[in-house]
Amino acid sequence: MSYPLRSRISLALVKKQLPRLMTADPAGELPDGLHVAIVGSGSPLPDVRRGTPCAAIIVNGKIFVVDAGEGASETMARMQLAPGRIEAVLMTHFHSDHIGGLGTVNLQRWVADGDRPALPVIGPEGTDRLVNGLNEAYALDRSYRVGHHGPDVVTPDNGAMDARVFSIPEGEDSMVVLEDDGLTVTAFVVQHPPIEPALGYRFDYKGRSAVISGDTNYSPTLIEAARDTDLLVHDALSTELLMMVSDAARDAGLPARSQILADVPDYHATAPEAADAAREAGAGALAITHIVPPLPLKGLEAIFLGDAEERFDGPLWLARDGDLYSLPAGGGELKRSNLISRR
Numbered sequence: 079m080s081y082p083l084r085s086r087i088s089l090a091l092v093k094k095q096l097p098r099l100m101t102a103d104p105a106g107e108l109p110d111g112l113h114v115a116i117v118g119s120g121s122p123l124p125d126v127r128r129g130t131p132c133a134a135i136i137v138n139g140k141i142f143v144v145d146a147g148e149g150a151s152e153t154m155a156r157m158q159l160a161p162g163r164i165e166a167v168l169m170t171h172f173h174s175d176h177i178g179g180l181g182t183v184n185l186q187r188w189v190a191d192g193d194r195p196a197l198p199v200i201g202p203e204g205t206d207r208l209v210n211g212l213n214e215a216y217a218l219d220r221s222y223r224v225g226h227h228g229p230d231v232v233t234p235d236n237g238a239m240d241a242r243v244f245s246i247p248e249g250e251d252s253m254v255v256l257e258d259d260g261l262t263v264t265a266f267v268v269q270h271p272p273i274e275p276a277l278g279y280r281f282d283y284k285g286r287s288a289v290i291s292g293d294t295n296y297s298p299t300l301i302e303a304a305r306d307t308d309l310l311v312h313d314a315l316s317t318e319l320l321m322m323v324s325d326a327a328r329d330a331g332l333p334a335r336s337q338i339l340a341d342v343p344d345y346h347a348t349a350p351e352a353a354d355a356a357r358e359a360g361a362g363a364l365a366i367t368h369i370v371p372p373l374p375l376k377g378l379e380a381i382f383l384g385d386a387e388e389r390f391d392g393p394l395w396l397a398r399d400g401d402l403y404s405l406p407a408g409g410g411e412l413k414r415s416n417l418i419s420r421r
């Protein structure tokens with residue numbers, strides 16, 4: 079069959095691109111340092127620009143994933159972050175927007191490199207229930223793939239995730255949960271009532287540090303844990319914009335949706351509060367993520383931020399999916415790029 083000229087050109091272009099796409103590995107090419115990639119910068123509210131919460135901390139070519147919202151593995155693929163490099167997943171809490179993509183993240187890692195040991199999923203009490211449930215949900219899929227591709231390609235023993243539960247001792251607000259090749263990961267308590275436990279994570283490597291807040295309102299324990307960090311990644315919402323959506327839902331005869339939206343401000347900081355936390359912690363820079371509600375027009379960003387930029391005098395950004403914040407080992411400036419838009 080002879081295809082039209084346009085199709086033949088398209089085919090030739092794709093064929094030319096494929097070798098580069100197959101070998102692309104930005105995580106393996108990063109210089110020595112602590113690198114924070116934002117995979118999903120949105121929330122449970124559908125947003126064409128932002129996926130649900132997920133961050134990837136890259137150190138020594140290893141990827142440590144924090145939460146895995148729906149679409150996490152698809153966005154990581156768009157960022158060309160190789161799933162075989164995932165070392166562990168860390169869970170902040172178990173709201174649906176933080177767990178919906180975990181099964182696929184694990185699947186993609188397993189089929190990318192069947193020799194890797196089972197994926198450790200590190201988190202507070204509840205991690206075992208999540209992991210056991212997903213392992214069961216994916217049991218048939220694993221059996222299909224082993225049957226189809228063979229145990230040499232997809233090692234059966236490595237397909238199910240490995241829950242590693244920790245609990246912060248009574249009276250303490252933080253604890254070290256992982257040490258790996260110069261990297262120290264510290265979990266700390268945040269305030270996301272009524273969800274308990276709700277955690278954030280601090281990553282320290284060769285004199286650099288970054289903090290992922292998880293979901294929290296303005297939290298003194300976060301400020302303590304984020305002391306002098308180079309980069310604070312903090313969730314935020316706009317009460318004004320969210321209530322506008324809630325009112326519209328009520329007026330449209332959707333009382334349950336209206337109520338749920340109206341309840342959300344209880345448990346997330348606003349952007350000005352995130353800026354307060356960054357200032358009080360002495361953070362070097364602030365990236366705001368978990369953006370609620372979606373901001374479909376650029377002009378809404380100033381409303382979302384309020385007076386945040388007056389409250390924190392370091393660099394402050396609204397995170398986008400694909401953002402990469404790089405902190406060179408030992409010192410030097412934070413460099414910001416985007417792994418999706420640079421392609």
Ligand SMILES: [Zn+2]
Nearest residue numbers: 171173270293
């Ligand atoms: Zn939450």
Ligand SMILES: [Zn+2]
Nearest residue numbers: 131173175293
């Ligand atoms: Zn959330």
